[in-house]
Amino acid sequence: MSDKTILILGGGIGGLVAANELRRRVPPEHRVVLVEKNTRHAFAPSFLWLMTGDRKPEQISREVRQLVRPGVQIVTAQAETIDLNNRRVQTNAQELGYDYLVVALGAELVPETIPGLSETAETFYTFDGAQKLRDTLQTFRGGTVAVVVSALPYKCPGAPHEGAMLIADTLRRRGLSAQVDVHLFTPEPQPMPVAGPALGDAVKQMLTKQGIHFHPLHKLNAVNPQTRELVFENKDSFKYDLLVAIPPHRGAPILRAAGLTNEAGWVPVNRATMATSFENVYAIGDATMIPIPGRWKPDVPLVLPKAGVFAHAQAEVVAQRIAAELAAHAPTAEFPxxxxxxxxxxxxxxxxxxxxxxxxxxxxxxxxxxxxxxxxxxxxxxxxxxxxxxxxxxxxxxxxxxxxxxxxxxxxxxx
Ligand SMILES: Cc1cc2nc3c(=O)[nH]c(=O)nc-3n(C[C@H](O)[C@H](O)[C@H](O)COP(=O)(O)OP(=O)(O)OC[C@H]3O[C@@H](n4cnc5c(N)ncnc54)[C@H](O)[C@@H]3O)c2cc1C
Structure with missing residues (x-):
C-alpha cells in the first residue's frame, strides 16, 4: 500500500490520543499530521483545581509538542474549511490533503447566546476563566453563589456538581460558611440524568452533604446584570451575588459548513466505529452526538455525555481501525x-x-x-x-x- 496521510483536526484530549496511537501503530512511511490552533494544551479536568488555587496555570498546561509522540507532524494553525469531496483541509497557514481524516475539534463555548450572561458570569470551564474565578473566590465577602448549567448539552456531566462543591469548600476554608449559600441550577431533571435515577440520588446526597441547594428543571432564559437576577423559563427568578456559569456549547462551525453535522451542529457517527457517513472520515469526542439506549421521556432520547474519557477511548478505537486497514486487515476495534x-x-x-x-x-x-x-x-x-x-x-x-x-x-x- 502506498504512503498515506492521516490528518487529525484538533489536538485536545481526543486528537492527542489519536495522533499518538496512530504514530505507535502505523508504519513510519505513513504521515500522521495533527492540526491544532494552540501551541499549548491545558488539561480541562484540572481547571477545577486552578479555580480553588490548588494548581498554578503552568502545572496544568504543556506545550503540545511535549505531549506528542516523536514522528507526529504538528501543524499549528486554525482549520478553516474542509473539502470532503477532494479530501483537503484549508487552514490559515496552508492547505493539507488527507487519505484519512479524524475530526477532534471539541465544542466551543458561546456565552453570548444567552442575553446578559457574558457580561456578568464567571466560569471554571476555561483556562482563563478558572484563574479569574480563583481571584474572585479569594476576595468574595459572602452572599449567594449561583452555579448555573445554562444550556444542554455540555461537557463533563460531573463538572458542574464538582464545581459547586469545590466553590463551597473553598469559601468554607476561608471561614465564610455562615455567610455563603451555594445554589446549583440545571435544566436537567436530576444530576447526570444519563446515568439513571440511582446515581442522580447519590450525587444529590453528595451535594446536600456539602450544603449545596440543587435546583433541577431550571432552564435559563436570560440574566439581568443590573439587578443580578437569573431569569428562568416558567420558574421564579433568582437573585445572586456571584454567578458562575457553564456556558452554552456548540459544535465547530467549520463542521457544519462542511456538511458533517446534524441540525444541532454535532457530528453523527457510528457509535461502535466512530465512522461518519463520509468514507475514511471519523469523528471523536465532544464534536460528536451519539444516541444511546434508554429514555427519560418518550420524545427525549439519551445521548452519550461529552467527556474526555470517551474522547480518549474513541481515539484509540479509530487509531486501531485505521492501522488495521493500512495493514490490509479487517478492523475489529469497537468503542464499548x-x-x-x-x-x-x-x-x-x-x-x-x-x-x-x-x-x-x-x-x-x-x-x-x-x-x-x-x-x-x-x-x-x-x-x-x-x-x-x-x-x-x-x-x-x-x-x-x-x-x-x-x-x-x-x-x-x-x-
Ligand atoms: C472544568 C472541566 C472539567 C472536566 N472534567 C472532566 C473529567 O473529570 N473527566 C472527563 O472525562 N472529562 C472532563 N471534562 C471534559 C473534557 O475536557 C472534554 O470532554 C474533552 O476535552 C473532549 O476532548 P475533545 O478532544 O473532543 O475536545 P478538546 O479536548 O476540547 O479538544 C479540541 C481541540 O481542538 C482545537 N480546535 C478547535 N477548533 C479548531 C480549529 N478550527 N483548528 C484547529 N484546532 C482547533 C482546540 O484548541 C482544542 O485543543 C472536563 C471539562 C471541563 C471544562
Missing amino acids: GMGYCMLEAGASTAGFAFGNFFAEPAPQVELRMVGGLWHIGKIMFEQWWLAPYGLKRDALAMGLELGSKGLRIPYLIPR
Missing part, C-alpha cells in the same frame, strides 16, 4: 461505551462513577463511596496525562494499570 469519572467533593475527597453507557435497556452506571482514594486516582491520572513522552509517563501508566487492576476496571489503563 464504558466510562468513568472521579467526582471531586472538596476536602481532598472524590466519588467514583463508572459503568456501561451502552447497556440495554438503559445505561448501568454506579457511584462508589466518596473518599481520599479517588481523589488520589484523579491526581495520578492528571500527572500521567501531563507527563512528557518518556520514562516518567511509562512509570505512571504502570502505576495506573496496577491500581486499575486492583479496582477491576481494566478500561482505565492508558497507554
Whole structure:
C-alpha cells in the first residue's frame, strides 16, 4: 500500500490520543499530521483545581509538542474549511490533503447566546476563566453563589456538581460558611440524568452533604446584570451575588459548513466505529452526538455525555481501525461505551462513577463511596496525562494499570 496521510483536526484530549496511537501503530512511511490552533494544551479536568488555587496555570498546561509522540507532524494553525469531496483541509497557514481524516475539534463555548450572561458570569470551564474565578473566590465577602448549567448539552456531566462543591469548600476554608449559600441550577431533571435515577440520588446526597441547594428543571432564559437576577423559563427568578456559569456549547462551525453535522451542529457517527457517513472520515469526542439506549421521556432520547474519557477511548478505537486497514486487515476495534469519572467533593475527597453507557435497556452506571482514594486516582491520572513522552509517563501508566487492576476496571489503563 502506498504512503498515506492521516490528518487529525484538533489536538485536545481526543486528537492527542489519536495522533499518538496512530504514530505507535502505523508504519513510519505513513504521515500522521495533527492540526491544532494552540501551541499549548491545558488539561480541562484540572481547571477545577486552578479555580480553588490548588494548581498554578503552568502545572496544568504543556506545550503540545511535549505531549506528542516523536514522528507526529504538528501543524499549528486554525482549520478553516474542509473539502470532503477532494479530501483537503484549508487552514490559515496552508492547505493539507488527507487519505484519512479524524475530526477532534471539541465544542466551543458561546456565552453570548444567552442575553446578559457574558457580561456578568464567571466560569471554571476555561483556562482563563478558572484563574479569574480563583481571584474572585479569594476576595468574595459572602452572599449567594449561583452555579448555573445554562444550556444542554455540555461537557463533563460531573463538572458542574464538582464545581459547586469545590466553590463551597473553598469559601468554607476561608471561614465564610455562615455567610455563603451555594445554589446549583440545571435544566436537567436530576444530576447526570444519563446515568439513571440511582446515581442522580447519590450525587444529590453528595451535594446536600456539602450544603449545596440543587435546583433541577431550571432552564435559563436570560440574566439581568443590573439587578443580578437569573431569569428562568416558567420558574421564579433568582437573585445572586456571584454567578458562575457553564456556558452554552456548540459544535465547530467549520463542521457544519462542511456538511458533517446534524441540525444541532454535532457530528453523527457510528457509535461502535466512530465512522461518519463520509468514507475514511471519523469523528471523536465532544464534536460528536451519539444516541444511546434508554429514555427519560418518550420524545427525549439519551445521548452519550461529552467527556474526555470517551474522547480518549474513541481515539484509540479509530487509531486501531485505521492501522488495521493500512495493514490490509479487517478492523475489529469497537468503542464499548464504558466510562468513568472521579467526582471531586472538596476536602481532598472524590466519588467514583463508572459503568456501561451502552447497556440495554438503559445505561448501568454506579457511584462508589466518596473518599481520599479517588481523589488520589484523579491526581495520578492528571500527572500521567501531563507527563512528557518518556520514562516518567511509562512509570505512571504502570502505576495506573496496577491500581486499575486492583479496582477491576481494566478500561482505565492508558497507554
Ligand atoms: C472544568 C472541566 C472539567 C472536566 N472534567 C472532566 C473529567 O473529570 N473527566 C472527563 O472525562 N472529562 C472532563 N471534562 C471534559 C473534557 O475536557 C472534554 O470532554 C474533552 O476535552 C473532549 O476532548 P475533545 O478532544 O473532543 O475536545 P478538546 O479536548 O476540547 O479538544 C479540541 C481541540 O481542538 C482545537 N480546535 C478547535 N477548533 C479548531 C480549529 N478550527 N483548528 C484547529 N484546532 C482547533 C482546540 O484548541 C482544542 O485543543 C472536563 C471539562 C471541563 C471544562
